[in-house]
Amino acid sequence: MYRLFSRWREGFTAQGRLQRATSWLKQEGRAPQGFALLGRLAQDGMVAAQYQVARAYLEGCGVPRSPAEGVRWMHRAATAGHAEACFAMALMLLVDPPDGRGADGLLPASLPAGIERWPDPVAATGWAERAARLGLPDAQALYGYLLACGPESLRDEQAARFWCARAAQAGCPQGDLGLAVAHLAAQAPGTDPDAVAALNRAAESGLPTAQYMLGLLHERGWGMARDTGQAALWYGRAAGQGVRPAQARYGALLLQDREDAPRNMLMAETWLRRAALGGDREAAALLGDLHARGEAAIPADHEAVMWYRMAADQGHALACRMLAVLYQQGRGVAADPGLARQWLERAAAGGDVTAMSDLAATVLAAGGEQAATLPAVVDFEPAARAGDPVATFNLAVSLHAGVGRPVDRPAAALWMERAARAGVVNAAYWYGRMLLEGDGVAAAPAQARQWLEQAAMHGLPEAMFALGALYGGGHGLPPDREQALHWFVQAAQAGHALAQMMAGRYLARGLAGRVDGAQARHWLEQALAQGVDAARADYAQLAGG
Structure with a gap:
């Protein structure tokens, strides 16, 4: 009898009515009645009821959905110190409002006092801190994450680790994830074993973001041996939970023949399509x-x-x-x-350098006045300064020829040398010629020969021909006719018309010490076939002899 009386009396207490209201909200037929009771309690100042009213408005439970009213009540409960409401405010202030403003928008026509803009990562960090200090593990994890990766003005690596560790100790997987992110944000990925261990715990607990990050570490070999099989495993788990980048990486891995699994084109396309249709x-x-x-x-x-x-x-x-x-x-x-x-x-x-090069080639091919004017989008300098070798070469050519910018031969030589040292074969040839001719740089025939040899060794016919001419004599270097013939023949075999004429001339006259009439005739005929009229006299002399 006493127990029955106690239950009856509890039904009239504020806490009892709150419990009854929340219970009714879950019952389809009584949800409106439950919301009405919650509303009276919230109006009377019960903070827990204000939080529940906010959720009901945001979810459309027992009342037509009204994000604006939901925000207002959530802000009121958070201001009164309700931990979950503070956490909810932090989460909401981190994202753009999905419904815009207006009567049924996420935001009211006038924002609640204390909210000046939306989204507001700084304000969100403040609400996350309040919820964290009130002991909410999820909020501690979020606060730690924001201190590690949030607004620059609020970052605090030591505090980030502290709060993420508190959340992790409370058994919150997001705490482990935040701890991993805090570690990884401060150091090279995978170099901190504690961060990797925390990420493993978060991934094993089922957090899709952690699974995706763990897949990245395995795929790229950060802090562990590279293992595409493990990477595919974690990407697959995250992909199944809707993580778009994981779907894209999983699809890309399925395109590869791996030791643990053969290529699976159909499955790869399936995941790539899901990622692409999701906006990747x-x-x-x-x-x-x-x-x-x-x-x-x-x-x-x-x-x-x-x-x-x-x-x-x-x-x-x-x-x-x-x-x-x-x-x-x-x-x-x-x-x-x-x-x-x-x-x-x-x-x-x-920023596609190849597209810029194609556009520049189109303009140069047009000739005339157009050759000095490039479309505004063709600007090789940013990519060149960022270290792109092809852009560096194209910038040098533009400066040398005055295409799209004023002629500046010294600057052209500087950029051309950078491109040559970066391995651009054409740049090695150009820079060799510039050194040979003193074009924008002090003449240095010995250095020129080195750059031309580098380009020639990579199969560039123009460089082979230039080397032949250089070894033939001139520019203050001792002649080496055998080397000259060697490079003329190499260029001739690559189809260089002038080199074919020079190879024929050398072999016809014995300029390198040996005469070979048959080969001389062959190369001179090749040169003539390509329209080199200067070879005609050598050919006539050879035929007359």
Whole structure:
């Protein structure tokens, strides 16, 4: 009897009514009644009821959904010190409002006092701190994460580790994830064993972000032996939970023949499609590549166009350039040079150095006044300063020829040397010629010969011919006719017309110490066939002899 009376009396207490209201909210037929009771309690100042009212408005439970009212009540409960409400405010202030403003928007027409803008990472960090200090493990993990990776003005590596560790000690997987992120944000990925251990715990607990990050560490060999099998395992788990980058990386790994598993094209395309349709531009571009190269399960040019356009619309520069190629060739679409040029310019605007080079080549080929004017999107300097060898070479050529910028031969020589040292074969040839001729740099024939030899050894016919001429005498270097003949023959075999004439002349006259009439005739005939009239006299003399 006493127990029954106690239960009856509890039903009239504020706490009892709160419990009854929340219970009714879960019952389909009584949810409105439960919300009405919650509303009375919230209006009377019960903070826990205010939090529940906020949730009901945000979720549309027992009342028509009203994000604006939800925010207002959540802010009121958070201001009163409700831990979960503080945490909810932190989460909401970190993202753009999905519904915009207005009567049914996430934000009211006038923001609650204390909220000046939305999103507001700084304010979100403040609310996360309040919830963390109130002992909420999830909030401690979020606060630690924000201190590690949030607004620059609030970052505190030591405090980030402290709060993430507290959350992890409370058994919160997000704490382990935050601890890993805090470690990795301060050091090279994988170099801290504590961070890797925390990431493993978070991944094993089922957190998809941790699973994706662990996949990255395994794929790239950060802090552990590179293991694409383990990477695929963790990517697959994260992909199954909807992590878009994991879907893209998982699809890319499935395209490879690995020791633990053969290539699986159908499965790879499935995951890449999911990632691409979810907005991953790299996955879309990769699908475009597969179709354009004929490597897809059922390749089709129109599919290549579709996926490239999807990536290009998101600013993927390489996809823009590939679309230009398809429009130029009429593959999957009607050939359209105008559209091809537009996509090429968009690729160049996105920083694609190859697209810039193609545009520059188009302008130079046009000749005349156009040769000095490049489209505004063609600017090789940023990529050159960032260390791109091809852009460095193209910048040097532009400065040398005055294409798109004033002629500046000394600057051209500086950039050309950088490109040559970076391994650009054409730059080695150009720089050798500039050193030979004192073009923008002090003449240095011995150094010129070294750069020309480097270019020649990589198969550049112009460099081979230049070396032949250099070894033939002049520029203050002792002649070496045998070396001259060697390089003339090498260039001649590569189809260089003037080298064919010089090889014929050397062999006809014995300039390198030996005469070979048959070979001389062969090379002179080759030169004549390519229109080198200067070879005619040598050929006539050989025939007359």
